[in-house]
Structures are given as C-alpha cells and as structure tokens.
Amino acid sequence: MRKVLLVLCLVVLVSLALVSGVWAKGYTIGMLVKNVGNPFFEACARGGQEACEELGNNFIFQGPATPTVEGQIEIIENFIAQKVDAICVSANDFDALVPVLKKAMASGIKVISFDSAVNPEGRLVHVNQADAEQIGKLQVQAIAEMIGYEGEIAILSAAATMTNQNTWIRYMQEELKDPKYAKMRLAAIVYGDDLRDKSYNEAMGLFKSYPNLKGIISPTTVGVSAAAKAITDAGLIGKVKLTGLGLPSEMAEWVKNGACEAFFLWNPVDLGYLAAYVAGLLCEGTITGKEGETFKAGRLGEYTIRKSGDGGTEVLLGPPFRFDATNIDEWKDVF
Numbered sequence: 001m002r003k004v005l006l007v008l009c010l011v012v013l014v015s016l017a018l019v020s021g022v023w024a025k026g027y028t029i030g031m032l033v034k035n036v037g038n039p040f041f042e043a044c045a046r047g048g049q050e051a052c053e054e055l056g057n058n059f060i061f062q063g064p065a066t067p068t069v070e071g072q073i074e075i076i077e078n079f080i081a082q083k084v085d086a087i088c089v090s091a092n093d094f095d096a097l098v099p100v101l102k103k104a105m106a107s108g109i110k111v112i113s114f115d116s117a118v119n120p121e122g123r124l125v126h127v128n129q130a131d132a133e134q135i136g137k138l139q140v141q142a143i144a145e146m147i148g149y150e151g152e153i154a155i156l157s158a159a160a161t162m163t164n165q166n167t168w169i170r171y172m173q174e175e176l177k178d179p180k181y182a183k184m185r186l187a188a189i190v191y192g193d194d195l196r197d198k199s200y201n202e203a204m205g206l207f208k209s210y211p212n213l214k215g216i217i218s219p220t221t222v223g224v225s226a227a228a229k230a231i232t233d234a235g236l237i238g239k240v241k242l243t244g245l246g247l248p249s250e251m252a253e254w255v256k257n258g259a260c261e262a263f264f265l266w267n268p269v270d271l272g273y274l275a276a277y278v279a280g281l282l283c284e285g286t287i288t289g290k291e292g293e294t295f296k297a298g299r300l301g302e303y304t305i306r307k308s309g310d311g312g313t314e315v316l317l318g319p320p321f322r323f324d325a326t327n328i329d330e331w332k333d334v335f
Contacts, residue, residue, distance in 0.1 A: 026057040027085035027283040029276050032075050033063035034090050034116065034162070034194060039247055040221040040268050041090070043335045044115070047272030048088070054298055055280040060084065067159055067194050069096045076100045080107055086279035088127075090115035094163040098122035110282040112289070114275035116164040120312025124282060125289035125305060127275040128314045129266045132164070135219070135320055136171025138264060139243055140181070142322075143215040146241035146261055150183040151214030154206050156227050156244075158194040158220040167309075168219045187213065192223045199226035207234050218244035224263060228254035248323055248331035255328045262324040269335055271317055274300055278315060289313055 031048045033041035045061040052059035060079075064071020069092050077100060079087055087104055091097050091113055101111050101122035111118075114127035129135075143153055155172065157165045169189065176186055187210050192199025199222055206213055207230070216231075218224035224244035228251065231240050237258045246263040254260040277297040281287045287295050291313050293305045300317075308314035323331060 026052075026055065027280060028058040028060065028082075029086045029088065029279045029283075030060045030062065030079045030082075030084040031272065031276065032072060032079070032087060032089040033061070034092050034158075035067040035071075036063040036065060038063075038194065038222065039250060043247070043268035044090075044272030044275070047269040047274070048276035049272075050269075051273045051276035051280065051298065055277065057085075057276075057280050057283075059276065067092050067162075069093045069161070072097060073100050076104060080104050080109065083107075084109060085283045086110040086112070088275045088279050089113050089118060089123075091118040091163060092116070092159065093161040095119050096161075110279060112275065112279055112282065115271060116162050117308070117310060117312075117314075118163070120308075120310055123289075123312065125278065125287075126308055126310075126312060126314040127271070127278055127317065128308070129164075129271050129317050130320045131316060132167045132309065133171045135245075135264070136168040137175040138320060139168070139217045139219060139245075140172050140175040142243040142262055142264070143217050143241060144181060144184060146243065147184070147214040149181060152185050152187040152210055152212055153215040153217065154187050154210065154213060155189045156199060156202055156206070156216055156218040156220075156223045157189060157191050158223060160191050162194075165219060172217065192220070192226060194220055194222045196222055196226050199223040200230050203227040203230035204234065207236065207240070213240055215241040215243075218242070218246075221245060221247050221250065221265070224260070225250045225254070228259040231259045232257060245320075246323070247335060248328055249333070249335060251323065252328050252332035255323070255325055262322055264320040264322055266317055266320050267335060270300060273298070274303075274315065274317055 113123045117126045190202040192202045224246040242260045287293045
C-alpha cells in the first residue's frame with residue numbers, strides 16, 4: 001500500500017512539474033515589440049517562433065496595445081517576474097527602458113534589442129535589420145528619382161522617440177545636403193506614432209499645408225500604407241510620389257494603383273528569426289555579444305558581431321530589398 005501511495009505521489013509531482021514548466025526543456029525567450037496588431041511584428045513573431053522551435057526553446061510574444069514606453073516597462077516587469085531567460089525588445093525609446101532592462105539583466109536575463117535599438121547600457125547586443133545609413137539614404141535616392149530631383153518632400157515617421165526612425169531620418173537629412181538635391185526641399189517631418197488613423201490624418205494634413213508637395217518618405221510600415229491610402233483618397237496619384245518601408249502584403253494594392261511606385265524592406269520573418277536565435281545562443285553561452293564573435297544562425301548562415309554606431313555591438317541582418325510593380329506579386333503573399 002505504501003509503495004502504491006509513493007508511486008501515486010511521484011506521478012502527481014511529475015505532472016505538476018510539467019504543467020508549471022519547472023522541468024520544461026529549453027530556455028524561455030520573451031519577444032517584446034512596440035505594439036501588438038502591427039503586421040510587421042506579427043511577421044517577426046513567426047520568425048521568432050521558428051527559431052525557438054529549432055533550438056528547443058519556449059517563445060512568448062507580447063507588446064502594449066499602443067506604442068508607449070510605459071506599456072513596454074510593464075511587460076518587462078512581468079517578464080522579470082516570470083523569470084524568462086531572455087528578452088528581445090524593439091524599443092519605443094532609446095533611453096527610457098534602460099533602468100528596467102538593467103534590472104532584468106541583474107536578475108540573470110539576457111537582453112537584446114532588435115529592429116529599434118535600446119541604449120547599449122540596457123542590452124548585450126542589438127540585432128539590426130540593415131545598415132542604418134544605407135536605409136536612410138536609399139529612400140532619399142528613390143524619392144528623388146521619382147520627382148525628378150526637384151520639389152518639396154516630407155517625411156511621415158512613426159513616433160518621435162523611436163531610435164530606428166530618428167537614425168534613418170538623420171541619414172536622410174545628410175543625404176539631402178548633396179548638391180544633386182539642391183532643387184529639393186524637406187518641407188516637414190510629421191509623426192503618425194505607428195497608428196493607422198493618425199498616420200493617415202498626418203498625410204492629409206501635409207497635402208493641405210504644402211499644396212506643392214511632390215513626395216513623401218515614410219520609413220514605417222504603418223505610415224507608408226496609410227500615406228498610400230491618403231494619396232489615393234485625395235486624388236493625388238501621380239502628383240505626390242511615395243516611398244518608404246512597407247510590407248508587400250499591405251502595399252501590393254497601392255503599387256498596382258500607382259499610389260506607390262516603389263518601397264523597401266527586409267524580411268521581418270528573418271529579423272524575428274535572427275533575434276530569437278541570437279537570444280538563444282546567448283542563453284547557451286555560445287556567444288556573449290562582444291565585437292568579433294562569430295556564429296551560425298540556422299538557415300540564415302554565418303554572422304559576425306560588429307561595433308554599432310551607438311557604441312555598443314550589433315548583428316546586421318542584411319541589405320534592404322526594393323519592391324515595385326515588377327516583383328510585388330512574387331512577395332505579396334509571403335509577408
């Protein structure tokens with residue numbers, strides 16, 4: 001009878017352990033994005049899940065309802081309480097998340113940023129989608145070709161605090177100093193906060209404030225789609241040119257109706273995959289995030305950690321890709 005009771009107790013204990021995750025295999029990787037409901041980050045989540053499955057890790061995907069610092073801090077605090085092993089964060093602010101991320105690292109959590117960087121003090125390494133200078137300058141070059149290097153342009157960004165947006169805009173402004181853009185003028189920079197309605201309204205506001213506007217650059221997937229709709233609704237197709245960073249699935253309609261001649265992006269599925277893979281390797285101790293370390297990231301191949309422009313280190317996914325009428329049908333059902 002005592003042996004039967006002992007066996008039953010062991011069965012109960014094992015069952016509880018499996019349910020609670022105490023004996024679960026692998027590390028737990030928490031991916032924190034700027035906000036939920038954003039197709040770009042939903043694609044990142046697919047890649048993150050894929051990488052975690054390959055490495056035998058557990059994956060959690062979260063974000064605030066709107067892209068706020070306060071919402072991200074609350075989720076990070078919850079991650080700390082859950083004792084996740086790593087956090088991958090696309091930051092809504094470069095500096096504001098540092099205190100809570102330092103707290104996470106002090107508790108043993110590996111912290112990386114991806115997409116939008118956090119201050120190096122609050123991370124081990126950043127997973128960058130592409131070279132920031134190339135991204136910024138490429139968009140200026142594209143809009144210049146579309147408008148014949150003459151006229152007023154505007155930038156429709158996400159939030160004013162977002163690291164990646166501000167870095168790209170800085171490089172756009174540097175590119176515009178080149179004498180070949182002498183007949184172009186950056187009339188305004190507005191912010192749609194990565195909210196569709198606000199981005200749409202900001203674009204409409206640009207049309208009213210700058211009746212001679214010739215082009216818009218929107219380096220955000222939410223903004224560029226909203227701007228394309230605004231151009232269409234305002235009857236400005238062919239009069240106001242548009243480029244930026246967009247998702248093929250969202251931009252196919254606007255490429256085909258002429259509202260957007262061409263746009264750029266990297267594969268967000270690959271970005272999420274690389275971020276989660278780096279986080280997993282940090283948990284394993286395969287890498288530490290230091291400059292010069294090399295590693296293999298599954299199906300994406302070999303990478304080298306390099307020094308980043310903000311004084312920390314980064315892993316570079318690869319160059320952006322141009323989407324236009326010649327290839328949009330190949331990609332619109334991919335992401």
